[in-house]
Amino acid sequence: MSPEEMKAAAGKAAMAHVREGMRLGIGTGSTAEAFIAHLAEAVGDGLDITGVPTSERTARLCVEMGIRLESLDDVDELDLTVDGADEIDPNLNLIKGAGGALLREKIVAHASKRMIVIADDSKVVDRLGRFPLPIEVNAFGVETTRRAVEAVARDHGATGDIAIRTARKGESIVTDGGHLIVDASFGHISDPQALACALNAIPGVVENGLFLSMASLAIVAGETGVRELTVP
Numbered sequence: 001m002s003p004e005e006m007k008a009a010a011g012k013a014a015m016a017h018v019r020e021g022m023r024l025g026i027g028t029g030s031t032a033e034a035f036i037a038h039l040a041e042a043v044g045d046g047l048d049i050t051g052v053p054t055s056e057r058t059a060r061l062c063v064e065m066g067i068r069l070e071s072l073d074d075v076d077e078l079d080l081t082v083d084g085a086d087e088i089d090p091n092l093n094l095i096k097g098a099g100g101a102l103l104r105e106k107i108v109a110h111a112s113k114r115m116i117v118i119a120d121d122s123k124v125v126d127r128l129g130r131f132p133l134p135i136e137v138n139a140f141g142v143e144t145t146r147r148a149v150e151a152v153a154r155d156h157g158a159t160g161d162i163a164i165r166t167a168r169k170g171e172s173i174v175t176d177g178g179h180l181i182v183d184a185s186f187g188h189i190s191d192p193q194a195l196a197c198a199l200n201a202i203p204g205v206v207e208n209g210l211f212l213s214m215a216s217l218a219i220v221a222g223e224t225g226v227r228e229l230t231v232p
């Protein structure tokens with residue numbers, strides 16, 4: 001299977017967990033978009049669901065594909081969120097945020113009874129930290145916040161760069177919430193819970209990309225097919 005076929009397979013398998021009438025959190029990224037394609041097809045065939053998007057990009061795509069959306073504040077609680085991830089560890093702790101949507105993704109997942117993560121095999125790791133950890137930060141005093149993040153990250157074993165994410169021409173990328181992203185390269189993260197608390201205690205940090213004890217199921221597509229991982 002090509003990477004695109006794996007994403008499509010994971011997205012399709014997630015549809016087995018979607019029920020009529022559900023209020024669904026809808027993730028961001030290429031794997032989430034594969035899910036959105038299957039969801040749109042089912043909606044076209046008469047499935048009645050309401051979606052809450054985790055980014056402006058996902059919102060635009062859902063509207064284009066005929067998926068009805070509501071704002072999170074108009075929905076009491078979501079039944080299920082389906083989203084991608086950058087890393088998945090054996091306890092289904094995640095790193096998210098390569099697409100810059102981690103804040104809305106975390107708010108939406110937290111408002112959901114259940115979170116299912118969909119991914120291809122390359123995202124499954126023994127320990128989190130091979131992928132740089134995205135941290136959403138306020139634009140005010142961003143270099144001061146980056147330095148504070150660096151100090152915390154080094155205390156927690158980071159060995160690589162701690163850098164403000166830039167797009168083309170060296171400009172910082174701006175999130176849907178008007179914030180910036182600092183990417184912190186660890187190698188591996190020995191205590192994700194302690195790191196998450198220490199990062200969020202820095203005043204300029206809005207949220208970090210560690211999604212701990214949030215997902216209850218991972219649907220992972222690989223060369224030989226799709227498998228489901230649960231928390232041991």
Ligand SMILES: O=C(CO)[C@H](O)[C@H](O)COP(=O)(O)O
Pocket residue numbers: 027028029030031032083084085086095096097098099100101102105
């Ligand atoms: O966290 C995310 C966006 O903020 C994405 O879900 C994550 O980056 C995975 O994306 P993809 O499915 O394209 O690999």
